[in-house]
Amino acid sequence: MSPLPRFDWSLVPSFLAVLDAGSLMGAARALNAQQPTLSRHIAALEAQLGVALFERTGRGVQPTAAARALADAARHMAEGADRMNQQLLRRASSMQGTVRVSASQVPAVTLLPPLLAELHRQEPGLQVELVATNAVSNLLRREADIALRMLRPVQSGLVARKLGEVAVVACAHESYLARRGTPRAVADLAGHTLVGMDRDPGILQGFAAAGMPLTREHFALRTDDQTAYAALVMAGAGIGFMARYLVDSTPGLVALLPELPTPRLPAWLVVHREIRGSPAVRRVFDFLAEALPPLLA
Template sequence: MNSDFDWSLIRSFLAVLDHGSLLAAARALSTSQPTVGRHVAALEQQLGGALFERTGRGLVPTALALRLAESGRAMEAAAHQLARSLAGARTGVEGTVRITASQPVACVLLPPVLARLRAQWPQVQIELVSSNEVSNLLRREADIALRMLRPEQTGLVARKIAEVTICACAHRDYLRRSGTPRTPQELLGHALVGHDRQPDIQRGFAAMGYAVQPERFGFRTDDLMAYWAAVRAGLGIGFVAEYLVRTDPQVQPVLPQLPLPRLPIWLTVHREIRSNPGIRAVYDFLAEQVPTALAADAGAAVAPASRMRRTQAVTSSTDRSSMV
């Protein structure tokens, strides 16, 4: 490699890698196709090898391109972080930002994300409200909310930033004792972990054609962390967000064919305080980092369209944060 390697060409290279063609990359970068082509050609000359093979399906990355991509992504992330830090210094990103989220999101998903945020902006203090209730941002109970239900109040700005996948699961010890269900009908023969007052799980069974009474659930709670603890303790089969399940190797998903919902995560803020530099910075950071955290944890899995259609039949119209 040339000792005077031009790192400025990496941006065009990554755009082509992501979009599969010079034209699409140029559109994404708001530049011209010949400019992107020159950048890729210059980078190939500096590296001494081809980065893409031209096929009928577009540009296919070579082994050299895939090796370069890892370093390029790291460079891109560092550049974005530097840009955010400089913007924060210019606009005075500081002060206290109050965030509310459901218990599992607040206790499991958000802490690593907030650790990165604090490392970038140590002058920003975070207040995290762990609550399964839909906080009313109009009353300033929080500055930013992460919820599984889109708020309908006027004056709020909501942005769908990710989806959370639910699965049926149980501790390995329970499955060793009781066996693993292979069909929904067999599931009804097992000990089930349910909710106390929230009807989501019962409605899900009803959508599949099974009328299940509350007494069918041997353990019931609406506290989502207590619910997760019950599943981990082997009290029975429960329905839990996959990002939680992956934190405990002793908990095993079952019945992957069940049409369980993918629940949206809505990032919500009051329209009037988006111009606050600290709140705006945290809002943008969460919009970028929460989907990244979920994708990294889940291997960036995407549900087939057929499963998404089945999901509509079993997703409750109530506050879906009662499931995650």
């Protein structure tokens, strides 16, 4: 058996257009092509297949049994070509580049990973480096391209967008509360184990502002490492003070004492003025600026 001649896929759109329109003239209008061109395409396809596809009538064309039999396969072929074309267009227009994002440990571990995973699904050409550090990355020295900070930068040359305010609340794991009871008033804290910071004065300053001057010794467990702090509270070690978004998203953690005047920390997304025009940096910045505020709130 002699092999079939090489099939010309480019003739399929003309075949489907004539099949759907019922005439060469209608198909030409649909494809914005010339009628003689379509006529040549149909003749070439019939020659390749060795069958007649249309019968000419006074009012147009009628598909033959062979054309009707081939219609479904031709449509699947056209749909596959369209899907491939869309994939090629997405790849050609996909964002390229590397962007370095800095954040303190807790948001770097809890907030950013699912967001960056979604960003990568949308922009597979982007490469993102996540820097989890409590030190303030210096954007002026390009230690990071974008930074998530809990304080507004004062250096010139940086552009900052306020994302909202992060509420800090008293909280404890349900295992601790089952063992030691739930405080019903602020004064009840005196009878509980408190988890505090070691050298960071933030919690002490918050209590002092609320008219409750405490010392380091009031906190039986202390650490300045954010992930270790959260781990202590989640292990049921005592009552701590953590971001509301983390308490709400962590099974077993319970927010306590809503009347306690705890601070609200402003959250800022920061980028260097000179690189904010980079398409890759702009894409990551805009994505995070839209996705983070609902989570922080």
